Amino acid sequence: MTLPHRTYQNTLVPGISISSPEEPPSASTLGAFFKTDAEPGKKFMLTVKHAVGEAGASVIQPGKFDGVTGDHIAVVSKYYHHGVDERDNIIDYAFCEIKNERKNHVNNRPFHTDINITYLKRGVSNHITDRVCVQKVGRKTAHTYGLVHDRYKSIRHDDFRVGGKPLKALIVESIDRSGDEQSKLFNNFGVCGDSGASVFDENGCLWGILQGTKIGVNTGNTAIIIPIDLILNHAKKKFNVEFELI
Numbered sequence: 382m383t384l385p386h387r388t389y390q391n392t393l394v395p396g397i398s399i400s401s402p403e404e405p406p407s408a409s410t411l412g413a414f415f416k417t418d419a420e421p422g423k424k425f426m427l428t429v430k431h432a433v434g435e436a437g438a439s440v441i442q443p444g445k446f447d448g449v450t451g452d453h454i455a456v457v458s459k460y461y462h463h464g465v466d467e468r469d470n471i472i473d474y475a476f477c478e479i480k481n482e483r484k485n486h487v488n489n490r491p492f493h494t495d496i497n498i499t500y501l502k503r504g505v506s507n508h509i510t511d512r513v514c515v516q517k518v519g520r521k522t523a524h525t526y527g528l529v530h531d532r533y534k535s536i537r538h539d540d541f542r543v544g545g546k547p548l549k550a551l552i553v554e555s556i557d558r559s560g561d562e563q564s565k566l567f568n569n570f571g572v573c574g575d576s577g578a579s580v581f582d583e584n585g586c587l588w589g590i591l592q593g594t595k596i597g598v599n600t601g602n603t604a605i606i607i608p609i610d611l612i613l614n615h616a617k618k619k620f621n622v623e624f625e626l627i
Contacts, residue, residue: 396492396518400444410578415624425476428577430463507532519575527553527570551606570604
């Protein structure tokens, strides 16, 4: 049975399946929607750069792996980046311009949730004890929950090799859903195909987007999160553009 967020959606929302229509095939998730005074009247969706093409390339919904012909909903804008910044933070984002015929049919309520994403997490506290329950809706694992420490952690990432040195990102840990200390069953916060998904809390605060995962031993996948504040500050510095939620 095809999951509903992998089918065609009249209204575009965070959490539904998208992809590039080109080869090699990709699978990712639509994040939140933004606007900018630099381009009045336009609306942009946020996702990960590694799952879409270059500037001007099309984005379809549902994605190429979903068994139906996807509708062309957006094009990749010039506002994207995939790499590492001067502080060794992982950067992976793409703002994609929504086609005119679809831009009046978007909202920031993640698929099949009752939470509206209404504001942005500003900065990273880097306090050791700060830990918050967050959630995401993604193409592959749908609606999941995890715990995020509000501080950067050092990781190694095969897609961002910089002299073999560790890089930095927010990390979401899987939540034990069994309630049994003797036989813990961990729920993966995300897997391949969930990249680009908005990571948000119960108050509707957008923390960032899911970039990818690292597989743990007996503890499910650890999810790598690109903080939204880092994305917006990078876009402002590189492109002199300021994005805000619609």
